[in-house]
Each structure stands twice: as structure tokens, then as C-alpha cells.
Amino acid sequence: KAGVTQTPRYLIKTRGQQVTLSCSPISGHRSVSWYQQTPGQGLQFLFEYFSETQRNKGNFPGRFSGRQFSNSRSEMNVSTLELGDSALYLCASSVGLSSEKLFFGSGTQLSVL
């Protein structure tokens, strides 16, 4: 069974640009969560999608958005990039709403110059 797949693995952008990250969950998993990881801050919850609906959103500005498609694949978009957005963005999938067990992808390392 394939794991969680995230693309691209690495991205270099400049301030003001926008970026779209993609995540394909494990087959059969309907919940997709996104996290931002920076040194010293740990994993910060961005948002979670289930059945194409955003269930919850973390404490991030509106520049961070996402969506989920009918096949459970998810995309995350960051507009008007800032230097502080440089981070590892991790996507995780789970079977459904009642399980806390997350399966993570390898992440997208975003560098904003």
C-alpha cells in the first residue's frame, strides 16, 4: 500500500509569490491534515479536510488555504509568501474522523528568499 505522497519535495520561492503544495493520502483514507514544521516551533496545525470539507483550521493567516478533492487528494496554497513561511510542510492522512493515528508524508521543504 503506497504511503502519503507529497509533491514537490523542495521549493524555492521569493517573497510575494504564491505556492501550491500537493498531497495524495493513503488509499482509503479520507482525512487529510496539514502541518507546518519549523525548528523550535514543532508541528503547527494548519487545517484538516474530510470529504472535501474543511473541518478545522489552525491559527494561521488567511494567506494559507487548502482544499480537498473528491478522490481525497488535497492541495495547500500559500499566497504572498513571506520569509517566515520557510518551513517543512507536512501532510498526514488518517482513516477517518474518529482516529488520531496520522500517517505522514515526507513533506515539502519550502524556502522563501
Add this chain to the structure above:
Amino acid sequence: EDKVVQSPLSLVVHEGDTVTLNCSYEVTNFRSLLWYKQEKKAPTFLFMLTSSGIEKKSGRLSSILDKKELFSILNITATQTGDSAIYLCAGGYNTDKLIFGTGTRLQVFP
């Protein structure tokens, strides 16, 4: 404010040593405590604990949860260089309400 605190932040040991990693939590809605190992990028699942006092084991790794004192420990015996990683713990209820700690960086030298 909900929080999960891990200690120590960093640990350096030699192969064969036994280590104990700590995780304390203050989470409003709590059901599970999870441990992950992050070697390069993708955190990989180790344990999920929901009941107090019941030890979970996987090879040289074991973990236990104390819901009265609000903490969990992760033990690694006979450490190997392959155990070098960041160990993350998270507590919460449902996937959209998990709070992660900042992790413990473990380095195991030969």
C-alpha cells in the same frame, strides 16, 4: 492554552545506553497520546496510548501513559545508531485537535 512539553530537548548517548524521553501534556480534550519518530522528513508512527498504566512495547521501544499525572514516557533500551532521530509526542482528541510537542532530538554515537 493547550500544550505538550517534551524533555529533554536534546540527548546524546552511546550505543547500548538506555534512554527515557518525557512528554507532559495539558490538553483540554484528551483521548490519545501518540509518539512518532522523525528521522529525515516523514514522522513515522510508534505508539498510540489511550489507557493509563498499560505499557506498549515494540522491540526495544516501550511507552506508558499516566493520565492522572498527565505524562507519558518513551523508553529505548540498548540504543543503536539507527535510533538517532527526533521523537515527537502529541496529545488530543481526533485528528484536528492534536497538539504536538517540539520534540526530543536523540543522537546515538557508536
